[in-house]
Amino acid sequence: NAGVTQTPKFQVLKTGQSMTLQCAQDMNHEYMSWYRQDPGMGLRLIHYSVGAGITDQGEVPNGYNVSRSTTEDFPLRLLSAAPSQTSVYFCASSRMEAGEVGELFFGEGSRLTVL
Amino acid sequence: AQSVTQPDIHITVSEGASLELRCNYSYGATPYLFWYVQSPGQGLQLLLKYFSGDTLVQGIKGFEAEFKRSQSSFNLRKPSVHWSDAAEYFCAVGAAGGGADGLTFGKGTHLIIQP
Numbered sequence: 001n002a003g004v005t006q007t008p009k010f011q012v013l014k015t016g017q018s019m020t021l022q023c024a025q026d027m028n029h030e031y032m033s034w035y036r037q038d039p040g041m042g043l044r045l046i047h048y049s050v051g052a053g054i055t056d057q058g059e060v061p062n063g064y065n066v067s068r069s070t071t072e073d074f075p076l077r078l079l080s081a082a083p084s085q086t087s088v089y090f091c092a093s094s095r096m097e098a099g100e101v102g103e104l105f106f107g108e109g110s111r112l113t114v115l
Numbered sequence: 116a117q118s119v120t121q122p123d124i125h126i127t128v129s130e131g132a133s134l135e136l137r138c139n140y141s142y143g144a145t146p147y148l149f150w151y152v153q154s155p156g157q158g159l160q161l162l163l164k165y166f167s168g169d170t171l172v173q174g175i176k177g178f179e180a181e182f183k184r185s186q187s188s189f190n191l192r193k194p195s196v197h198w199s200d201a202a203e204y205f206c207a208v209g210a211a212g213g214g215a216d217g218l219t220f221g222k223g224t225h226l227i228i229q230p
Contacts, residue, residue, distance in 0.1 A: 004158075101218065104149075104161075
């Protein structure tokens, strides 16, 4: 059982470049989300989705796009990378019961450096 | 909106000593509460969760937490720590009725174990 799989694990970009962080889960979870983790800031929610075709913004969405064409996949796109986007990114998924998000299952993270 | 405070950024404990990590939350309705642990370079793993019922919750690796509504707290405890417990610990709150907003995380407590 793979759980939540993120790729790549490490990436270095130059300012202005674009890239996509991939996230896939094999648990048939309705809910998927992206967090960024910065020193002293904890985890902050970027975008989330409650099912295929449905996405919404979290606390820090600027500079990021997402889509959810299938239940399994939830890619995060950086359109024009900035040094402020240097961070560790985590994808997480969860079952939803009666419209509520439960326990989150996390991927191992993707460390992004923007020069 | 809900919020989580972990007052201690760093805690140092001797191996074999007891541990208590503090977590205070702010939310008007019934919270869902979680403790996650993150080892260096890894994703987050769920230690335990509280949704309802018994306010003393048992988790993995010998951890427990107690929900105290009157104090808006959900402190994590362990009677005797092991060197392998050195990690970053995150408290998180989800809101019953909060729908798909996901979890709000505290900024984390870094646990150091002295031999």
